[in-house]
Amino acid sequence: MAAAPVSVPRIKLGSQGLEVSAQGLGCMGMSAYYGPPKPEPDMIKLIHHAVATGVxxxxxxxxYGxxxxEILLGKVFDVMLLNPKQALQGGVRGKVELATKFGVSLVDGKREVHGDPAYVRAACEGSLKxxxxxxxxxxYQHRIDKNVPIEVTVRGPSPFVSVCLVVGVLEMVAINMQMGELKKLVEEGKIKYIGLSEPSASTIRRAHAVHPITAVQLxxxxxxxDAEEDIIPTCRELGIGIVAYSPLGRGFLSSGTKLVDSLSEQDFRKHMPRFQPENLDKNAQIFEFVNTMAERKGCTPSQLALAWVHHQGNDVCPIPGTTKIENFNQNVGALSVKLTPDELAELESxxxxxxxVGDRYPQMTYTWKDSETPSLSSWKAE
Incomplete structure (x- = not known):
């Protein structure tokens, strides 16, 4: 098996100054979506171990919840015996780069997406607390509100805005433009950098035109x-970092059908198209190919799949999630797996x-394929 490196490299995420560990830790599954919440003391220990390792x-x-x-992470900072503000702003082993998101809420069991300025501020204040x-x-804006122009969410509306379309590119001339809530939150020191999750390429361009976007999560x-066709090139053209979530195919690239067999009724993966019986046999073949190559390379399939993501460029940071220290250590070991161009091509084949077989989500709603917002000229603030 590939040994975990002594230290985790650091990379520049985007072009606005943010520096992060080359691999992150997705914390969602500790509290939600992947079955019942995991024991809090175990999760605090895991996150503390991750930070000590350099992730x-x-x-x-x-x-998430x-x-x-977020409450769990707040408790982690207490256990670490660090001043949270100092931990976020600097230090060596104590340095933490904290990313959270707004925009999705559950109302009577139904998902709602919001990007209006009042919601943005209330969400941020709640997260900070x-x-x-x-x-x-x-x-990050977790999902794009299709009812609110992205410019309003990022920078804000203005009564003095003219918008014109030139060669298919949105150009904005704004006089006395009001600062939107994300911009205001940056100026107030409550957030340092702005990101988008699951935006389309055109949404990225429109947002970046009014305020620098540091990272896109997808x-x-x-x-x-599928994001390689348009979204990834757009991010690279604009100097935007790329944060890869579910880099292990929601765990499928780690253990194949064994994962599906072990899912609880509370695990939302049981309802995802790629995990359904009619698609599973075909998708299982992909895992078997990856597993065979991993054996040849002397690493685990998880490490091989993560190594592929790392080899996509130094502007990419995968954020695999886990609830076990053993699996975390294995994931960090992916940083030491080297792939030749031929091996990369073989994996991709x-x-x-x-x-x-199967979409990422049912109906593919709330993804970048369903994230276009109205034009700024059509916006009338309530």
Whole structure:
């Protein structure tokens, strides 16, 4: 098996100054969606171990729980005996880059998406309180509100805005433009950098035109590569970092059908198209190919799948989640797995788009394919 490196490298995420560990830790599954919440003391120990190892980029959201995942991280800072503000702003081993998200809420069991300025501020204030910090490093819009122009969410409306379309590119001339809530929150020191999760390429361009976007979070793995056509090139053109969530195919690239057999009724993966019986046999072949190559390389399939993501560029940071220290250590070991161009091509041939059966989400709602917002000129603030 590939041994975990002594230290975790650090990378520049985007072009606005944010530096993070080359691999992050997705915390969602500790509190929500992947079955019942895990024992809090165990999760605190895991996160503390991650930070001590050098994985300092922690990812959460106000909808995980909801709220309980942020509360968990707030308790982690207490256990670490660190001043949270100092931990976020500097230090060596104590440095933590904290990312959280807003925009998705559960109302009577139904998901709602919001991007209006009042909601943004209330969400941020709530997250800061639950996390027990004065500032978060990276604040994402978790899903795009299709009823609110992205410019309003990022920077804000103005009564003096003219918008014109030139060669298909939105150009904005704004006089006395009001600062939107995300921009205001940056100026107030409550957030350092702005990110988007699951935006389309055009949404990224529109948002970046009114305020620098530091990072885009999207699902990217061996078996989810549709963002490579347009979104990834757009991010690179604009100097925006890429944060890859579910880099292990929600665990499928770690253990294949064994994962599906072990899912509890509370695990939302049981309802995802790729995990359904009619798609499972075909998708299982992808795992078997990856597993065979991993054996040849002397690593685990998880490490091989993560190594593929790491080899996509130094502007990419995968954030695999786990609830076990053993699995965390294995994931960190992916940083020492080296792949040749031929091996990368071989891996990609196993998991070509034509070989993957089933969508990422049911109906593919609330993804970048369903994230276009109204034009700024059409916006009338209530």
């Amino acid at each position: 300092t980029f922690l990812d959460t959201s106000d909808v 909801p709220h309980t995942n 639950r996390l027990g910090v004065d500032c978060v490093d990276l604040y 699902e990217w793995s061996l078996w989810t590569r 196993y998991a070509a788009a034509s070989e993957v």
